[in-house]
Amino acid sequence: MSDVIQEILEHNRQFVAEKRYEVLRTDRYPNKGVVVVSCMDTRLVELLPLAMDLRQGDAKLLKTAGAVVSHPFGSVMRSILVAVYDLHAQDICVVGHHDCGMMGFSCAHIVKKARERGISDDTFRTLKNSGIDLESWLVGFDNVGTAVKQSVGVIRNHPLLPTDVRVHGMLISPDTGKLELLDV
DSSP states (O other): OOHHHHHHHHHHHHHHHTTGGGGGOOOSSOTTOEEEEEEOOTTHHHHHHHHTTOOTTSEEEEEEGGGOOOOTTSHHHHHHHHHHHHHOOOEEEEEEETTOTTBTOOHHHHHHHHHHTTOOHHHHHHHHHTTOOHHHHSOOBSOHHHHHHHHHHHHHTOTTSOTTOEEEEEEEOTTTOOEEEOOO
8 A cells, every 4th residue: 555545544534533524514415506527637626616616515526637528428427417417406617727738638648658657559459459549539639718618518419418407618727716707
């Protein structure tokens, strides 16, 4: 077990023993009826909820690389639909951010690093022969605003999304938390 995991588990034992969770108790329904799809960038972990005035229990937060909803029948869209139908969410916000690591990201970058970490050429051939197109799946984007708009489109155009659910696109500054509503 790594030192980091040991530290996390030790902290957790103290957290539970001291009942620090009690101030965070809420139910499973988002108080503000909102789902936020945002990037997994570490700069947003605390900044984004504070910038959006979201507290424990206010929203369902989904994190993906680049805040991208890449497939209409993938796990992110499934989570959105569960939030809409079972948890009464009415607004969905896709929040990308400036200076995102997915800008200019390429499949070749990950393939190179995977090879360096021991993934064999045989594995890449097997994936290709199985119909997996890494070039179209493992890709970033050139413009974060355009990427947010594409994700908004995937959500809005989903055949199972009710027409009364509102879908918004936003950009956030990872430095200041300033939000910008995109015209989508």
